[in-house]
Amino acid sequence: xxxxxxxxxxxxxxxxxxxxxxxxxxxxxxxxxxxxxxxxxxxxxxxxxxxxxxxxxxxxxxxxxxxxxxxxxxxxxxxxxxxxxxxxxxxxxxxxxxxxxxxxxxxxxxxxxxxxxxxxxxxxxxxxxxxxxxxxxxxxxxxxxxxxxxxxxxxxxxxxxxxxxxxxxxxxxxxxxxxxxxxxxxxxxxxxxxxxxxxxxxxxxxxxxxxxxxxxxxxxxxxxxxxxxxxxxxxxxxxxxxxxxxxxxxxxxxxxxxxxxxxxxxxxxxxxxxxxxxxxxxxxxxxxxxxxxxxxxxxxxxxxxxxxxxxxxxxxxxxxxxxxxxxxxxxxxxxxxxxxxxxxxxxxxxxxxxxxxxxxxxxxxxxxxxxxxxxxxxxxxxxxxxxxxxxxxxxxxxxxxxxxxxxxxxxxxxxxxxxxxxxxxxxxxxxxx
Numbered sequence: 001x002x003x004x005x006x007x008x009x010x011x012x013x014x015x016x017x018x019x020x021x022x023x024x025x026x027x028x029x030x031x032x033x034x035x036x037x038x039x040x041x042x043x044x045x046x047x048x049x050x051x052x053x054x055x056x057x058x059x060x061x062x063x064x065x066x067x068x069x070x071x072x073x074x075x076x077x078x079x080x081x082x083x084x085x086x087x088x089x090x091x092x093x094x095x096x097x098x099x100x101x102x103x104x105x106x107x108x109x110x111x112x113x114x115x116x117x118x119x120x121x122x123x124x125x126x127x128x129x130x131x132x133x134x135x136x137x138x139x140x141x142x143x144x145x146x147x148x149x150x151x152x153x154x155x156x157x158x159x160x161x162x163x164x165x166x167x168x169x170x171x172x173x174x175x176x177x178x179x180x181x182x183x184x185x186x187x188x189x190x191x192x193x194x195x196x197x198x199x200x201x202x203x204x205x206x207x208x209x210x211x212x213x214x215x216x217x218x219x220x221x222x223x224x225x226x227x228x229x230x231x232x233x234x235x236x237x238x239x240x241x242x243x244x245x246x247x248x249x250x251x252x253x254x255x256x257x258x259x260x261x262x263x264x265x266x267x268x269x270x271x272x273x274x275x276x277x278x279x280x281x282x283x284x285x286x287x288x289x290x291x292x293x294x295x296x297x298x299x300x301x302x303x304x305x306x307x308x309x310x311x312x313x314x315x316x317x318x319x320x321x322x323x324x325x326x327x328x329x330x331x332x333x334x335x336x337x338x339x340x341x342x343x344x345x346x347x348x349x350x351x352x353x354x355x356x357x358x359x360x361x362x363x364x365x366x367x368x369x370x371x372x373x374x375x376x377x378x379x380x381x382x383x384x385x386x387x388x389x390x391x392x393x394x395x396x397x398x399x400x401x402x403x404x405x406x407x408x409x410x411x412x413x414x415x416x417x418x419x420x421x422x423x424x425x426x427x428x429x430x431x432x433x
Contacts, residue, residue, distance in 0.1 A: 004299055009059060030066060104118040114134040116133075117155035124139050129153060206253070218230065227239055231262060246269055261280075286338075288338070294316075297310070383402055389418065389419045396418070
């Protein structure tokens with residue numbers, strides 16, 4: 001059903017996917033929100049072959065990229081092979097990307113490059129497996145993830161957390177416990193404590209919320225081997241389950257106004273009724289709406305004080321005239337949770353190593369006050385270069401510290417969660433009020 005994307009440069013809202021034009025056999029793969037509704041981009045129509053679609057968008061080096069599983073994009077029908085740019089006058093070819101009928105699922109910027117990931121074995125003339133890098137001109141290889149014996153790998157989510165890159169998806173057809181991996185700068189590693197248990201244990205989405213990494217998907221504890229029910233949080237060392245979790249798959253995670261929103265195919269959160277939408281805050285699950293949604297939500301976005309959802313649903317609310325809502329919907333009420341339930345947050349996972357937590361005075365990197373409003377004092381045992389990342393993994397400040405204690409001015413930053421990382425990988429979480 002596609003995904004939403006808000007262009008940070010223009011604040012325009014796009015929706016990827018596959019659409020049929022009314023009264024025409026033509027199909028399009030991208031629409032833009034205009035005057036209160038999604039419309040085809042008139043100057044650059046995204047014509048597709050049947051069963052082709054777009055999946056993701058991202059701005060990189062001031063250019064807007066689109067990826068997915070398609071043969072061409074645009075009025076000229078120029079071959080694009082699942083990866084192209086969207087310019088002011090239409091779509092522009094980047095390369096003959098995919099050689100086979102596979103797909104690019106997601107993109108993220110990492111270490112100055114655009115990473116493309118999904119399910120493929122080559123891009124352009126480069127042999128690669130499900131992940132590659134683009135520098136604006138050409139592709140280059142990127143270290144391959146661990147996979148099962150048959151080599152089946154599909155990456156659905158990439159995110160940077162505490163200076164490390166994480167990948168989630170489906171990396172084997174047997175319970176290899178590798179469906180979440182971390183890149184240490186040299187190679188990909190399985191994460192100690194992680195397990196999905198069954199072959200249905202996909203990772204669908206990841207997001208950083210209040211300095212912790214939340215991971216969601218189809219994994220469950222039903223076979224006694226999964227780590228949690230559809231959602232789990234990770235602090236860089238241990239995993240924690242959120243009570244009984246969700247009773248069905250979570251497809252999308254969104255952070256809005258200090259709360260974590262979950263969207264999917266579930267009907268309950270920790271045993272509390274929650275039809276396809278649940279809210280998490282301060283160790284509580286909240287019900288967002290009393291409406292019943294008949295089918296799953298695949299993606300959501302908060303845009304201009306509105307919540308938009310997309311998925312396979314065709315009915316929202318009680319049955320009857322005027323309640324039919326097909327595939328896309330906009331929330332018209334206030335963002336006010338209706339019901340809440342306190343939830344136990346317990347450490348889970350089987351760990352091969354146990355690391356004792358350090359005392360505050362023993363930590364190699366300290367920052368205070370925390371939370372802060374403007375200036376922050378850093379204390380470090382290793383003077384050198386330091387980097388500050390926001391909750392989406394974007395670099396927002398960097399600089400060299402030449403003495404064990406220095407104060408830096410961060411008044412210009414927006415309120416939110418941040419991560420300060422030194423050259424050796426030591427990190428400390430910060431919150432700006």
